[in-house]
Amino acid sequence: MHMEGDVVLGGLFEIHFSSVFSELSFTSEPKQPRCQDFDILGFRHAHTMAFAINEINRNPNLLSNVTLGYSLYDNCGTLGNAFRASLSLASGREEQFLFDETCAGSTPVLGIVGDSYSTFTIATSDVIGLYRLPIVSYFATCPCLSNRQRFPSFFRTIPSDTFQVRAMIQILNHFSWTWVGLLVSDDDYGLHAARSFQSDLAQSRGGCLAYTEILPWANDQTELEKIVDLIKKSTARVVIVFAHETHMIHLMREVVKQNVTGLQWMASEAWTASTVLHTPQFMPFLGGTLGIAIRRGEIPGLKEFLLQIRPDQNYDSSYGNSLVVQFWEHTFQCKFTPPAAGWLETEGVLCTGQEDLRRVGTEFLDVSNLRPEYNVYKAVYALAHALNDMLHCLPGRGPFSGQSCASLKRLEPWQLLHYLQKVNFTTSFGDQVSFDENGDALPVYDIMNWLWLPDGRTKVQTVGEVKRSDSNSEELKLDEDKIFWNFALKEPPKSVCSESCPPGTRVARKKGKPHCCFDCIPCSDGKISNKTDSMECTSCPEDFWSNIRHDHCVPKKTEFLFFQEPLGICLTTTSLLGTFLCTFVLGIFTYHRSTPMVRANNSELSFLLLVALKLCFLCSLLFIGRPRLWTCQLRHAAFGISFVLCVSCILVKTMVVIAVFKASKPGGGAVLKWFGAMQQRGTVLLLTSIQAVICIAWLVLSSPAPHKNTQYHTDKIVYECIVGSTVGFAVLLGYIGLLATLSFLLAFFARNLPDNFNEAKLITFSMLIFCAVWVAFVPAYVNSPGKYADAVEVFAILASSFGLLVALFGPKCYIILLRPERNTKKAIMGRGQ
8 A cells, every 4th residue: 555745654564364375396486475364453554554644644733744655565474575565665666566657666765664563573673773764663562672772763652561561460469360371472472471471470579470381373283282281280270371363263272172161361462352252162261351452542533534445446457456455355245356257146246346334344443442553543643743853953953963954855764763762742542652762652551351241242341551650660450340250259260379378377488389389387486477478487576475376476474473373372371470470479478478488598589589580471572573673682681681580599599598507507607697688689689790791792792683584484574583693692591501500409409408398399399390491492492493483482481480480489379378377487497296
């Protein structure tokens, strides 16, 4: 298709699906291949370019005083034809079509719109790019064409597959499809898409490919059976196909044959809008397909332009293979060829050229869903705007050498290339058209969904869009309520290799499998994961522990000897009971202080001993409750001083008993002068002061302090008092033990002294209990963790205190209260019987 003009633009379109090549005999000149399988949509693409040029020529605001012409060629779905046509456009020589009798042929073009296949465009651009002839493709999406060094003059009005792949991944992420299959065509379009898809999917870590298969160009039944069998056995429910409609036809026949259902198909822009697949045979399987589609646009006046196509205006009898003639014959199923001899009317219908296109149900006139045509329209206008900018250059301010401008009489393609790179305009549909540094258009796609209606009709509807946002990322908008899902539950399918790991578990990769295939391992104690599919479990802070589900850190349980717990209540009650008994005994002794039983063996020491025992009972309360600094410092000091006071009183009483017995013997009276009241008080004060000095030194040099112990239990915090200095604690206990041992030995030696109420026996028994308790305390204390160590110490304090109280004061209270007749001096001295 040709039209003369001041400036001519070329076009490459697929108006036939395939070519038939003659057999090469090597004895005669090879004949040109014959095109077959008329493509009515490709024919519409070519006429869209013709319409755009006619519209520009009528526009007084664009390229005024300049007429655009066109020279359009059919690639016949064959690389050889496409390459030969592109060279003819660039060189300006075409043997098959001559404008006039001079055989000059068509003039060289200033720019080319096309081609539709990425492979054809790559081959064409590799050569045409050497001459810096601009090529603006409307359908070639291979990412490789963005290589500016290899393709310096290539532009396109369709987004690169790089963006389409990222758009696909956005949809996968939106529906959480992490386990998908990928089928690609065996050409540059499919193979580059596969590489890009694998690379971007790995970087996004949003999913994995269960398989990647290459679809054969021919109907290779063995290979197709193998591919469909793999799809059938795979656990991936989502299948993405980057291929052409011819591949899908062969593939779907095998899918129908093997009855592979339950799949969610995702279509690339190459077959999303393909109506040839909308058949009752395929739609039960392809219904619900989601696809990436080229941006839809509206071209006012295109339908009226298409209706003007008539063979009586375009048909040249000398060129019987006119494209318009083929279109007419294809549309009306008739023939223009004169009938041969013996021809019968039953064999076909003759075309008159007066048939009405409006009365034929053909998609050729359906301009409601213009997608490739809209890209063709934008490509023509991009070249026109670049040419317009070039012709409006002001002399002396031009971009070329010497600030010169281009001249209409001597236009060069490389000059147009400079302006095409900077073109920027808005279509009547409201879309901005410009190119980035790689010649790629602003990326935007429509998301399409295939509906299979109950009455058998099919419909392809727009359910969203994906475009590049201001942050240079892909922005996906989906209307999920409109999406038709071809499944029983009418909801998106699940397509995962492994179910997501819930919070409380972590992902453990399966050896030799993609990262989407994993096991879920529960987090160990003390670690949590609070997100789905966590790769690692994080340790809880020091004072926290994992809950039962291991998805949150909760404060660790605190452990110390509570007042409110049963053990604490028992020990507190026992301590208060001991304090009460000491107070009670002290009251008895005070009331009966004048009786011989109380006055015997220094009543003052007895009162002091009762006060000391009362302090011992009370100091045990310091070991109950949460340890504080003051309780930690006071508890051992109070305990040590109180017990030394008790043992000192007992030691002095024992020494007094022995001294009295010595004094009763001849010559022993001098002994008593060393054990007067002042000496007894002084001895007790001295012995107690030594312990006080030990405690003060301990507190000053290495004081006990509260401590949070996490070593006993990993899930608990044990609050305890560390002794600070083990030596100080050992000296404190050792000093008590020394005094207790000394008291026990003295009392033991005096146990058989003649006396009706021999207090030495009572002291011996009490010291025996005291020593036994504290000897047992040491190993029990060392081996008791946490609060039980405090409980052991409290028990030792209470047990030894009760032992002293009962052993020393029990018999005396018995006599005072129940046997008052024995509370006499004679009875005590043994002479009242």
